[in-house]
Amino acid sequence: MSLVPRLSNDTLALVPTSVETPAYDRRAAKVGVVHFGPGAFHRAHQAWYFDEMLKAGGDFAVCAVAVRSADVEEALGPQDGLYTLAEREAEPRLRVIGALKEVLTAPRAPDRVLARLADPAVRIVTATVTEKGYCLTPAGDLDLAHPDVQADLRGDGPPRSFPGWIAEGLKARLAARLPPFVTVSCDNLSENGRRLHGAVVQFAEAMGDLDLRGFVAGDARFPSTMVDSITPATDDELRDKVRRELGLEDAWPVQRERFVQWVVEDELGADAEAFAAAGVTLTRDVAAFEKAKLRLLNGAHSTLAYVGLRLGHETVAQAMGDARLAGFVERTMRQDIAASLAAAEGLDLAAYVDAVLARFRNPAIAHRLAQIAWDGSQKLPFRILETTAEALAAGRPLERLAVPVAAWMLFVRARARAGEPITDPMADTLLALGRRLTGEPGADVDAVLALSSVFPPALAADPRYRTAVADAYSRLDTDPPTALSA
Ligand code: CS2
Numbered sequence: 001m002s003l004v005p006r007l008s009n010d011t012l013a014l015v016p017t018s019v020e021t022p023a024y025d026r027r028a029a030k031v032g033v034v035h036f037g038p039g040a041f042h043r044a045h046q047a048w049y050f051d052e053m054l055k056a057g058g059d060f061a062v063c064a065v066a067v068r069s070a071d072v073e074e075a076l077g078p079q080d081g082l083y084t085l086a087e088r089e090a091e092p093r094l095r096v097i098g099a100l101k102e103v104l105t106a107p108r109a110p111d112r113v114l115a116r117l118a119d120p121a122v123r124i125v126t127a128t129v130t131e132k133g134y135c136l137t138p139a140g141d142l143d144l145a146h147p148d149v150q151a152d153l154r155g156d157g158p159p160r161s162f163p164g165w166i167a168e169g170l171k172a173r174l175a176a177r178l179p180p181f182v183t184v185s186c187d188n189l190s191e192n193g194r195r196l197h198g199a200v201v202q203f204a205e206a207m208g209d210l211d212l213r214g215f216v217a218g219d220a221r222f223p224s225t226m227v228d229s230i231t232p233a234t235d236d237e238l239r240d241k242v243r244r245e246l247g248l249e250d251a252w253p254v255q256r257e258r259f260v261q262w263v264v265e266d267e268l269g270a271d272a273e274a275f276a277a278a279g280v281t282l283t284r285d286v287a288a289f290e291k292a293k294l295r296l297l298n299g300a301h302s303t304l305a306y307v308g309l310r311l312g313h314e315t316v317a318q319a320m321g322d323a324r325l326a327g328f329v330e331r332t333m334r335q336d337i338a339a340s341l342a343a344a345e346g347l348d349l350a351a352y353v354d355a356v357l358a359r360f361r362n363p364a365i366a367h368r369l370a371q372i373a374w375d376g377s378q379k380l381p382f383r384i385l386e387t388t389a390e391a392l393a394a395g396r397p398l399e400r401l402a403v404p405v406a407a408w409m410l411f412v413r414a415r416a417r418a419g420e421p422i423t424d425p426m427a428d429t430l431l432a433l434g435r436r437l438t439g440e441p442g443a444d445v446d447a448v449l450a451l452s453s454v455f456p457p458a459l460a461a462d463p464r465y466r467t468a469v470a471d472a473y474s475r476l477d478t479d480p481p482t483a484l485s486a
Contacts, residue, residue, distance in 0.1 A: 007096070007248045009080040015096060015246050019084075022098030023055055026080075030059040031101055032271075034116050034169075034181070036162055037129040038064035038072050038100065044085055044231045044256040046126050046186055050099040052278040060274065061101035063116045067129060067162055070105040075252035077103055084242045084253040088232075088364040093258070094245055106165065110158030117169030118176055123271060125169065126184045127196075128227075131378035132425045133162045133187070138381070138453045140195055142202040153206050163196070167203040170220055171212050180220040182268060186227045188298055190290055190382050193224035193265060223265035226290040228297065230316075230359060231256040232367040257362055263289045288344030295337045296349075297356050299383040299404075300329050304360070305372035306407030310480055316367040320360045328484040330357060332400045339396055340387045374423040376408050377430065377454050389459045398468040399486040406472035406483070409448050413437040426453070439477060441470035 005011050015021050033050060035042055042064070053060040064081070066072050076083055081100035087093040106113050116122055127133075135146040142163060143149060151157070152164030159165045166183055173180050183200075185192035197220070204213040234254055242253040266282040268275055276282055283289070301316070307328075308319035320326045333353050343349050388401045415422050416434025424430060429451070437444045449460040449469070459465055475483035 004243055004247065004249045007079045007082050007084070007246065007250045009082070011248055012082065012096065014248060018094075019246060020093075020095040022051065022096065024057070024098070026061075026098045026101065029054050029061040029098075029101065030121050031061045031063045031116065031119065032059040032121055033062045033124045033126060034113075034122055035062050035064050036067055036125070036127040036165065037133065038066060038103065039128060040234060040254045041227075041229075041231050042126070042128045042186070043083060043097065043100070044254045045227055045229050045260060045262070046128070047097055047099040048085060048095075048260065049262060049275070049278045049280060051095075051097045053274050054099060056274065056277055058271075058274045059121065060099070062099050063102040063104065063113075063122075064100045065113050065116075065165075066103075066105045067133065067160075067165070068105075068107065070108060072252070073103045073105045073108070076100065079251065082250075084246060084250045086238060086242065086253060086255040087258045088255050089258045089362070090364060092364065094242065096246075106158065107160075113165070114158075114168065114172055117165075117181070118172035118178065120176075120178055122181055124184060124268070125166065125181045126186055127162065128186045129162045130187060131189055131375060131382070134189065134196060134199060135161050135163055136195060136199060138456070140198065142199040142206070144202075144206060149203070152203075155207075163199045163203050166196070166200050167207070167212065167216070170200070170216055171209070174212060174215045180215065182221045182223065182271075184223055184225055184264065186225055186262075188227075188294055188379070188382065190294055190386065191224050191287060192290070193222040197222035221267040221269075223267040224286045224290060225265065226261070226263040226286055226293050228261040228293055229256045229259060230362075230365060230367055232365055233371050235366075237366075255365075257359060257365055259359060283344075285344055288342060289347060292341050292344065292347060292349065292352060294382050295340060295384075295387050296333050296353060298379070299337055299387060300333055300356065300360070301372050302376070302379055302383050303329055303332060303404040303407070305369040306376070306404050306411050307476070307480075307484070308369045309373060310407050310410055310476055313369060315365075315369060316360050316372070317363055317365065319369060320357070324481055324484045326357075328400070328403070328486070331486075332403075333357075336391060336397065336400050337387055339394075340390045373411060375425065376411070377424050377426040377451070380405065380408060381454060381456075385455065385459060388465070389456055392459060392462055392465060398465055399472070402465065402468035402472045403476070403483055403486070406469050406476050409437065409444060409469075409473055410476055412448075413444075426451075441474040441477075445470045445473060
C-alpha cells in the first residue's frame with residue numbers, strides 16, 4: 001500500500017508552489033458545461049481552457065460524463081475531480097486542473113446526467129467521443145442500424161449512444177421551455193458540428209418527434225471546431241513524475257505538448273467573450289482550419305504511425321529521426337496535401353507545415369505510434385482518403401498518398417498473422433480480412449478496397465488508385481525504404 005496521500009480537495013494545499021493549482025473557489029464555481037467523453041484529450045485540452053475561464057471568474061465548471069466506462073469516475077471521483085496536467089517540453093510544467101467539478105458515468109447515473117443537461121445554468125455541451133461515437137454511416141447519415149441507436153430509438157432505458165444523449169437532453173430543454181444548449185463537437189472529423197447536427201435531427205425524426213425535430217433543426221446550435229494538442233497516453237513514467245513532484249498520488253494525470261489550439265465557429269452567444277479571452281479562436285470559417293489540421297497534422301501522423309511501425313519505430317519522434325521517412329512525410333504534406341487545401345485567412349500553410357513538423361520532433365514527448373494506429377478504419381477516411389479522392393479528381397499524383405493505406409494493410413495483416421488484437425470498431429472484420437491477405441498485391445488490394453465503409457466506391461474502383469496502392473504495398477512488403485523514394 002502506498003503511503004503517499006491522494007490528490008483531492010483536502011490535500012490540495014500540500015502541492016508545492018512550483019505547481020499551479022486552481023486559484024479560484026472550486027466550491028463556489030457553478031457547472032455551466034457538460035462534457036461527454038472525459039478521456040485524456042479532453043482533460044488536457046478543453047478542461048484546461050475551462051480552467052482558464054474559471055480563473056477569469058466565469059461559470060465554466062464541467063460535469064464530465066463518460067458514456068460507457070467507469071474508469072474516469074473511479075480514478076477521479078476519490079480526487080474530487082482534480083488531476084495533474086503535465087506540459088512536456090524542454091522546460092516541463094505541471095498544473096493541477098480543477099475544472100471537472102462532477103464526474104459521472106452515464107449508465108450508472110443517467111438521471112443525474114439528464115438533470116445536468118436540463119439545468120438552466122448549463123449553456124454548453126462539449127464532446128470528445130472519438131469518430132466512432134457519432135454512429136454515422138460512411139455517407140454521413142445517422143446509422144439507424146447501429147445497435148445503440150436502435151436501443152435508443154426503442155426508448156427502453158436511458159440513452160446509450162452519444163447522439164441519443166444529445167437528443168434526450170434537448171428534449172428535456174424543450175419540455176422545460178429552456179433555450180437549447182450549444183453542442184460543441186471536439187472530435188477529429190471534418191465538419192464535426194454539421195455532421196453531429198445532422199445526426200441529431202435524423203434521430204429526432206426517427207423518434208417521430210416533430211417538435212423536437214424543429215427545435216434541433218431550427219434553434220439548437222452545433223458549431224464546428226478544430227481542436228489541437230498532441231496528447232500521448234498516460235504511462236507509469238508520468239505517474240511517477242507526478243507523484244515525485246506533487247508528493248501526492250494522482251491515479252490519472254495527463255500530458256500534452258505546450259501548444260494548444262481551439263478554433264470554434266462563432267455561435268457561442270454570450271459565452272463567446274470568455275472563450276476568446278481564454279485563447280480560443282472564434283471564426284466564421286472553421287472549415288479551412290479543420291481541413292488543414294486533419295489532413296496535414298493527422299494525415300501525417302497516421303502516415304508516420306503505419307509506415308513507422310513497419311520500419312520498426314516506436315514513437316513519433318523516433319520516426320521523425322529516420323531521415324527517409326521524415327523526408328517522405330514532408331514531401332507528402334507540402335506537395336500532395338497542401339495542394340488540396342485553400343489557405344484560410346490567418347493560416348499560412350507553409351509555416352503551418354514547419355510548425356507541425358517541429359512539434360513532431362519534440363524530444364520531450366514519447367507519443368507512441370501504436371496509439372495513433374488505433375481506429376484506422378475510422379481515421380483514414382478523414383485524414384487521407386478525402387485528400388486522395390480530390391487528388392484523383394484533379395489529376396494530381398496518388399503515389400505518396402497510397403503509401404499510408406498500403407502500410408495500414410500491412411499493419412492489419414501483421415496483427416492478424418501474429419494473432420494480436422487491433423483496437424478498432426471494425427477489429428473483427430479487419431482481423432478476418434488480414435488472415436486472408438496472402439501478399440499478392442492485386443488480390444490483397446481488391447480485398448481491402450472492397451471495405452465500403454472505409455473506401456468511397458469511386459476511389460476504390462479507380463484503376464490508377466488500385467495500381468498505386470498495390471505498388472506501395474508490394475514495396476513496403478519486400479523492401480520498405482523503396483516505398484519512401486516517391
Ligand atoms: C493523433 C491525434 O492519435 C491520433 O490519431 O493523430 O490524436 C493527434 O495527436 C491530435 O489530433 C493532435 O491534436
